[in-house]
Amino acid sequence: MKEFELKYGCNPNQKPAKIYMRDGSELPLKVLNGRPGYINFLDALNSWQLVKELKTVLGMPAVTSFKHVSPTSAAVGLPLDEKLKKACFVDDVKGLDESPLACAYARARGTDRMCSFGDWVALSDPCDVVTAKMIRREVSDGIIAPGYDPEALKILCEKRNGSYNVVEIDPGYVPEVQETKQVFGVTFEQGRNNFRIDADLLKNIVTNNKELPESAVRDLIVALITLKYTQSNSVCFAVDGQAIGVGAGQQSRIHCTRLAGSKADTWFLRQSDKVLNLPFKKKLGRPERDNVIDGYINQNEEDVCADGNWQKYFTSQPEPFTREEQKAFLATRQNVALGSDAFFPFEDNIERAVRSGVKYIAEPGGSIRDDAVIECCDKYDAVMIFTGMRLFHH
Numbered sequence: 218m219k220e221f222e223l224k225y226g227c228n229p230n231q232k233p234a235k236i237y238m239r240d241g242s243e244l245p246l247k248v249l250n251g252r253p254g255y256i257n258f259l260d261a262l263n264s265w266q267l268v269k270e271l272k273t274v275l276g277m278p279a280v281t282s283f284k285h286v287s288p289t290s291a292a293v294g295l296p297l298d299e300k301l302k303k304a305c306f307v308d309d310v311k312g313l314d315e316s317p318l319a320c321a322y323a324r325a326r327g328t329d330r331m332c333s334f335g336d337w338v339a340l341s342d343p344c345d346v347v348t349a350k351m352i353r354r355e356v357s358d359g360i361i362a363p364g365y366d367p368e369a370l371k372i373l374c375e376k377r378n379g380s381y382n383v384v385e386i387d388p389g390y391v392p393e394v395q396e397t398k399q400v401f402g403v404t405f406e407q408g409r410n411n412f413r414i415d416a417d418l419l420k421n422i423v424t425n426n427k428e429l430p431e432s433a434v435r436d437l438i439v440a441l442i443t444l445k446y447t448q449s450n451s452v453c454f455a456v457d458g459q460a461i462g463v464g465a466g467q468q469s470r471i472h473c474t475r476l477a478g479s480k481a482d483t484w485f486l487r488q489s490d491k492v493l494n495l496p497f498k499k500k501l502g503r504p505e506r507d508n509v510i511d512g513y514i515n516q517n518e519e520d521v522c523a524d525g526n527w528q529k530y531f532t533s534q535p536e537p538f539t540r541e542e543q544k545a546f547l548a549t550r551q552n553v554a555l556g557s558d559a560f561f562p563f564e565d566n567i568e569r570a571v572r573s574g575v576k577y578i579a580e581p582g583g584s585i586r587d588d589a590v591i592e593c594c595d596k597y598d599a600v601m602i603f604t605g606m607r608l609f610h611h
Contacts, residue, residue, distance in 0.1 A: 292458055561580055581604050
């Protein structure tokens with residue numbers, strides 16, 4: 218396949234639209250089912266790079282959930298404990314513990330379930346049956362993987378009344394060193410960002426505390442590789458082999474940190490007994506439960522515990538999750554890793570990060586206020602690494 222005609226571009230009025238190789242060669246992918254669109258392919262190709270890089274560096278199956286050209290989360294295939302399984306809505310999945318790829322999917326899709334609604338999924342490894350069965354029951358636009366088990370492919374091709382987008386990527390494909398794109402008729406050209414993110418990047422520890430366990434190295438690598446494929450400005454919180462809060466596309470660094478931190482807090486609070494034991498009505502669907510849980514934790518548009526509201530969702534009226542209770546629960550979270558795609562210009566980012574259990578921080582460094590930021594890290598006995606490498610992505 219040398220080109221693929223798209224229904225339209227970013228919006229329905231943007232026609233004609235297609236993808237093709239500039240040199241006339243074959244595309245490095247096959248559409249096995251459905252008809253992916255312009256944004257679908259942007260998500261597919263960005264997300265594939267992320268999981269391929271995670272697998273290469275960490276040696277574990279990796280999965281990411283993408284939405285509007287940024288990851289909602291990314292994870293490697295570590296086992297889930299029972300509370301995390303329940304929080305991710307996978308406690309009923311048979312065979313989960315035997316499939317590291319399925320564990321990675323459960324983590325990536327379960328982290329920020331509201332943002333993952335209607336996502337694009339990327340798998341570092343061929344899709345197995347357990348993973349396909351979990352994908353089948355979620356609201357999703359499509360998937361990219363280097364291969365598919367025949368039964369898994371059948372399951373996926375039946376999703377969405379047979380229209381689910383399934384793409385197979387050539388795992389050996391290596392793109393040209395130079396990449397181009399057009400904006401307003403002007404062609405931009407640059408070298409691809411082939412910078413390798415691995416443990417060697419994390420040796421310049423600039424704080425008094427220089428203890429960096431292997432688990433923190435892994436989580437910082439997850440955070441930084443996630444940022445490499447996230448729309449800038451961006452900040453990523455990670456723990457236990459998964460990105461738990463991504464703050465993407467904000468103009469201010471502190472807004473990135475606040476957004477990522479609030480998502481990380483919600484992910485932690487989903488695993489509290491108070492949330493896990495909410496008395497949901499059996500007929501309430503998974504997306505509806507996600508919305509209700511978010512409302513219960515963040516107390517936003519609707520008070521789901523109020524009279525007249527709780528009856529729509531619960532079999533009995535739940536007690537509110539007070540701010541004091543949430544603060545006490547979050548105070549027990551620790552050893553979270555934080556990556557930033559550019560330097561922190563002020564110590565307010567550190568102050569916000571430690572409220573979400575951050576202990577390990579990796580950023581490029583290079584600000585005229587680096588000393589103040591390091592001093593703030595020292596105040597909390599946090600570990601900060603200067604990577605010397607900015608990771609902007611647009």
